[in-house]
Amino acid sequence: QAKATGRNSIRFYNPALQATMEKRFRMESDLRNAIGGNGFFLVYQNQVDAKGITVGSEALLRWRHPEKGIISPIEFIPVAEDTGLILPLGHWVLKEACLQLRQWQRHEAFREHVISINVSAKQFHQKDFVDQVQKAVDGHEISPDLLKLELTESLVLEDIEDSTCKMQQLRALGIQLSMDDFGTGYSSMAYLSRLPFDEVKIDKSFVQSAGHHHAQRDWIIIEGIIGLAKNLRIRVIAEGVESEAQHAFLVQLGCQYFQGYYFGRPKDAETFAHAS
Numbered sequence: 001q002a003k004a005t006g007r008n009s010i011r012f013y014n015p016a017l018q019a020t021m022e023k024r025f026r027m028e029s030d031l032r033n034a035i036g037g038n039g040f041f042l043v044y045q046n047q048v049d050a051k052g053i054t055v056g057s058e059a060l061l062r063w064r065h066p067e068k069g070i071i072s073p074i075e076f077i078p079v080a081e082d083t084g085l086i087l088p089l090g091h092w093v094l095k096e097a098c099l100q101l102r103q104w105q106r107h108e109a110f111r112e113h114v115i116s117i118n119v120s121a122k123q124f125h126q127k128d129f130v131d132q133v134q135k136a137v138d139g140h141e142i143s144p145d146l147l148k149l150e151l152t153e154s155l156v157l158e159d160i161e162d163s164t165c166k167m168q169q170l171r172a173l174g175i176q177l178s179m180d181d182f183g184t185g186y187s188s189m190a191y192l193s194r195l196p197f198d199e200v201k202i203d204k205s206f207v208q209s210a211g212h213h214h215a216q217r218d219w220i221i222i223e224g225i226i227g228l229a230k231n232l233r234i235r236v237i238a239e240g241v242e243s244e245a246q247h248a249f250l251v252q253l254g255c256q257y258f259q260g261y262y263f264g265r266p267k268d269a270e271t272f273a274h275a276s
């Protein structure tokens with residue numbers, strides 16, 4: 001159906017599809033420009049322990065678009081992944097987080113502050129990914145145990161051998177590993193015992209079901225996750241905690257760490273440091 005009329009000008013006869021394609025081409029070229037310039041920044045959302053003390057933060061990527069304003073990663077990460085732009089972007093996130101860790105080392109209250117970053121599949125499965133991480137950590141002279149990488153189950157399952165190998169290498173360097181969005185995949189429970197994770201993050205879809213009619217089943221799953229993780233000596237953090245009631249439930253079930261709007265919204269580094 002498509003007729004190529006020249007470079008970047010494939011025409012479609014389905015107007016809706018054509019509009020979608022054009023939007024995507026546009027976003028791709030905007031992304032490319034943003035990576036070259038300084039169109040991206042990280043915001044930090046605090047993670048607290050049982051006493052409510054901030055022990056670390058998750059770095060979340062934001063895109064400051066010249067016309068459209070701030071764009072959510074939910075919109076642009078998939079495009080970045082499809083186009084391969086996630087590689088330079090992911091590398092920038094890694095370096096930026098290390099830079100921030102370096103800066104925060106100067107502040108007494110932040111000496112032990114751990115930053116978690118999200119790693120996408122393509123980025124993780126690059127041949128030299130472990131090397132990139134080591135260089136970033138060494139180059140910024142930070143203690144490797146202050147950096148945590150969040151991986152998803154689907155990333156790991158894409159190539160379980162490669163993943164296990166890299167995870168072991170990263171652990172040997174002292175880097176921490178967290179399994180993000182836990183419980184949303186098919187076989188999380190089965191793999192957790194075999195993979196060298198330091199932490200699991202209970203997905204917010206479970207956490208936020210409190211108060212809904214099917215909630216009881218979700219709470220049973222959360223309790224199961226917490227029990228399993230504890231037996232495996234893996235720490236548990238709940239993401240997406242929005243209310244006191246959710247927090248209270250999670251505490252009752254034995255959850256140790258928490259992240260969510262109830263404890264703090266993601267903030268730029270400066271605001272974050274002032275608020276802490």
Ligand code: C2E
Nearest residue numbers: 060061072073074077093118119120240241242260261262
């Ligand atoms: P995620 O890693 O599961 O991050 C948690 C998301 O939940 C974040 O959305 C965060 O802002 C949001 N959140 C935190 N607390 C609450 C809460 O109490 N309620 C609700 N409803 N949401 C909460 P955000 O920042 O829009 O990021 C979305 C996703 O984009 C992330 O999900 C992650 O998968 C991806 N992402 C973000 N930054 C990066 C990055 O640097 N690299 C890669 N590869 N992916 C990223």
Ligand code: MG
Nearest residue numbers: 058118150180
């Ligand atoms: Mg995450």
Ligand code: MG
Nearest residue numbers: 180181201239
């Ligand atoms: Mg998550």
Ligand code: MG
Nearest residue numbers: 180181203204
């Ligand atoms: Mg999630």
